[in-house]
Each structure stands twice: as C-alpha cells, then as structure tokens.
Amino acid sequence: MSLLHRARFIDTVSALGQLRRPGLDDGLPEVAFVGRSNAGKSTAINLLCNQKRLAFASKTPGRTQHLNFFEIADRDQRRGLLVDLPGYGYAEAGHQRQSEWDEFLGRYLAERAELRGLVLMMDARRPLTDLDLALLDFVAPRKLPVLALLTKADKLTRSEQAQVLVRTRAAMPDHTVQLFSALKRVGLEEADAKVLGWFPPEDGRPLRPKEEF
Template identity: 50%
Template sequence: MDYNHARFLLSAPGRHLLPADEGIEVAFAGRSNAGKSTALNALTNQKGLARTSKTPGRTQLINLFELDPERRLVDLPGYGYAAVSHTLKDQWQRALADYLKARQCLRGIVLLMDIRHPLTDHDLLMLELADAAGKPVHMLLTKADKLAFGARKNALLALQKELRGDPRYSAQLFSATENIGMDELKAKMDEWYDAQED
C-alpha cells in the first residue's frame, strides 16, 4: 500500500454519519496523548494530515482518511484522561464502543500505548471491546526512543508475555520521531488491507 496518498475524508461524531459500511478500514486507537495522530502523520509522510496537540483529548471525533476508494484509515477519539467535560468524554466512549461493535468493514485495530505506561485499565477495556467485536489488535509501544535499547526490548518482551501468544494480538516497538518500527507497522496493515472478505 502507498500510504503517502492518504487524504482527509471526513469527521463524524458517531457511526451513523460515516460513509457506507463497505471496503476496508483500519482504526488507530489509544489513550489520549499516546501518539495516534503523530503515528498517522509519520505513516503517511504528511506532517499535517492528523492534527496533533500536547493537550490530551485533541481528537474528539472519528476522523477518516482515504487511501483509495476501497481503503480507509480511521483516527478514533482518545480514551482515558482528556481535558474535557465528563459529558463529552462519555459521548466519545459510547461512539467508540458503537463503532468497534457495529462497523463491519473494520478489519483491524492498531492500539497505541506509551511504552512507559502500557496496558492501562483503559487499554485492557479496549482489548475487551475488540475481542467482543472479533477484531484483531496490533499494539504499538510508542515513544520507544524515550527508553534505552535494552529497556525498550524488555518492555516489549513483558507485553508479549502478558499476551500469552494469543493469535488475536501482536505487538511491536514504535517511534515516529526515530522511525522505529515503521516497516513492521506497514507490513501488518498491508496484511489487513489485502485480506479478502470471508
């Protein structure tokens, strides 16, 4: 897949305002400020494709980016801490759960977690939602450049041990700033985008 041609398609507060449920979507999910927008910008080699902010909770809508007429990237609202009202936060969470449960064209979820704080309660809830929806999850331990080589490898091994070889899950190290793990991420996404409908 050529991710450099990604273009913004639309933003929607919920599944009911998304395009027709057809083709293939791969969604990026994660705790607020885990690096979703930064990863999407690095993946597509476009600095301003997804808006980034140092303020957690910047992504408040489901944002779709078109790769071609049949394939889309999805930037989901961040969960966990966000500098917004509880009412708005609850609204995001409901939209997120509804999207994961009902969107048939969703092929897989890229779950981003800060390598220094993996598998928070919110991340575990996301895995439960993905499991209930029957969707595979590929986990990115983001900001891997913040740790020394040995420490980052140990963090990945610890995560893989937690996952116990479950075939629904895969994990890797990732850093957008140091270009760590980009080829591995693209290979996993290519696998999902090339998958045939059952």
Template identity: 50%
Template sequence: MSSPTKPLDPIEREALAWTQSARFLTTASRLDQLPPPGLPEVAFVGRSNAGKSTAINTLAQHRRLAFASKTPGRTQHINLFELGPADAPDTLWADLPGYGYAAVARGAKLRWQQVMADYLEHRHSLSGIVMMVDSRHGFTPLDRQLLAFVAPRVGSGEVRLLVLLTKADKLNRTESERALVDAQTVLAEVATDESDIGVSLFSALSRKGLGDAACMLRAWVGKPVARGPQA
C-alpha cells in the first residue's frame, strides 16, 4: 500500500479552512436554471465510480455535502456549492453528473451528458475543472473523450485543469509513481502551458494529496498560496 501521508503545513491548513466553507447553494437540471454567471466556478467531473462526490466531501471536510452513493450514477443534476464568507462568497463549486455508468437508462444518460457538455463548453464563469480519475486504471476511453472535449478551453488558458488520481491508498509506491507518469504523459497533449494543469495522487481514506489539492483550488480564485500540488 502507499506510504503514510505527510502532515499538513500551515499553508495547506489555511487552504483547507477555505474549502471547509463550502455549502450547498442550488441544484439545476438545465443551464438556464443556474444563477447568472458571476463568481468563478470550478467544475468537478469524473466517471460515476471514480469517487467524485467522496472527493468533494473530503475537500470540504463534510460527510454529506455532495451525495456519495454506493450506487454510481446517482448525481443527475448540476449541484452548486458556495465558498468563502457567507456575506461575501468568492467561488462556486459545480458537481456535475458522473459519466460512464451502464445501468443508467439511455435517455437519462444522454440528457445528463448533454447538460454536462453544455456547461463545460458554454458556461462563461467556468474557471477550473477538477477531473477525478481512478489511479488504479488511469485514463479510460471515456476519460480521454472528456479530456479531449475540454482541451480547447484548457489549451487556450481560459480554464485550468486539475486531475486527482483517486483511491491512491490502493497503490504501492511503484504503482503510484507509474500512475503519475502515465497521467502526465496523457496531459502533456492538452496544454503547452503546464501552469494551467496539475495532477496529484489523492485518497479520501488516507487524505493523501488533500492539502495540495486545496492549495491549487484556492490559488485558482486569486487566493495567495506558496505553491500548487506536488507529486
């Protein structure tokens, strides 16, 4: 298994204090039901069994902020969460429907996929994407399709991208290093400016990569931090 995680440093604790402010704002099944674009938005995407909701809850240090079900594919809407002071929020997180779960009815799946695609392509306030990829399997064909879909906005510098290699507690050191190298190879094709893309091993169970991810998300919205994710 992977080695124990390092203690959080003061900068990571400060960033996590910010992510802990996340609170539910609204849910929408169509883009026209969302609030008008304003605050910077960070979208969380991933396969239905990649641990997306669990990762959001871990970052927010809240057990049920995002609904994490034992049945993949339960997120059927865009769920928005607000961060920052209650009287002066500075960021929105968007939990998008998971993709790739075969048991979902085809009609519903196509509708969710279209809503997600419309959001990722057209939402003007979208400033960052956090993509969950199961570290044990790497980028699946569906993951690569989504990556190719967002590549124009990421490659232009309009939207930043952070890939969290989830369930990293299941890997030993050699497997972890290989997962990172493989992910970096895939991501090198998306943007020439590496500052717009990050990748980090992540585990909700061991909290590996938690502080690093919080620091990058905080930096995305103009909050000063000393560094971004480290392998």
C-alpha cells in the first residue's frame, strides 16, 4: 500500500495567519497541487490517495478559495502534508475578493518555507495555457521541482499523447512531465513515486536519491 493512501484531512485555511495553527506549523515538508479549474486536480488527488472523497471540487469552478491540508503519516510519525490549492482560471467572486485570494496564494507559493514541490495539473488537450506559464514563471525564483501531470490523457489518441508529451517536455526541460488518466489509471505509479520522493522516510533519509534542479 502506498504511503499516500494514509492521507487524512486535517485543516483548511483562507489566510496566511492561519498557517500558524497546530499541525501546520511543525516544519513538515509540503507538496502542493495546483492547476486550472476543471483540470482534474481533485480527481487526481483522490486517485493518488486511493480515497473517493478526500478532495472534492466545488460545483462552481473558482468559487472555493481555500488551502486544504492532508496529513501523510507512517505509523506514529508524521511525514509531510499534501496541500490542495484552489483552481485558477475563474473569477466568480468579484475583483476585490479575487485580488485578496491572489495575494494569499502568491505569498504561500513564494514564502512558505515548508513547500518542497508542486504537482501541476494540466488538461492534456490544453496544456501550458497563459495561466499555467504565469504560475511557472512566478515560482521559478524558488527553483522548486515541478511534476506536471497531463490529465485526461485517455481523451487523446496514442499519437496525440506522444505529441503533447514531447511538446510539453520541450517547454519544461527542468521539470518532470508525464501523461495521467484517472479513468485508465495511467501514470499513477510514476506520480506516486515522485510525490513520495519529496517526503523523508521514517529514518529521516530521502525515500529516493535527492534530485538536483
């Protein structure tokens, strides 16, 4: 059983000050999931964690603007946190509130010391939109490793899958890019291994050799 299958929800926050709550201020490594609304982020998190409703999407895309934290624990030792960030690409709440959310999320991505890596969800039929590229540019100064999952890959032919994979890898040479399909369970094991590689194991050593970026 994958360690990710033990994920459990622990908190949701909507302001930077709330990150000092117990359970969120222990210095544990965090892996954040980001992507456009409707890119399949919640579905991918649930599949990786082997739980049907661990993460769930709002019925109104772009409406839910919180950070949801899920704890990963091995026996009695807490190993890290998964963080489900709001989907971007919609502005349903008005300019002022959207501006507040943008500042909150921007500061989390730019300043959160515990953040170890990003899982970027992109619809395989429409990868690297302007918003995706803007996100990558924003986090580039931190040199965070990024795992890009090209979701809904089952909706493409094999030839189309190969083409989009080549194009996206060429555009993101410093990061990992792979096809992913929740329906066909494509890319599940590879994504699981990559995410777990960002968490230390029980004895404190990396689960896999540390990658250089």
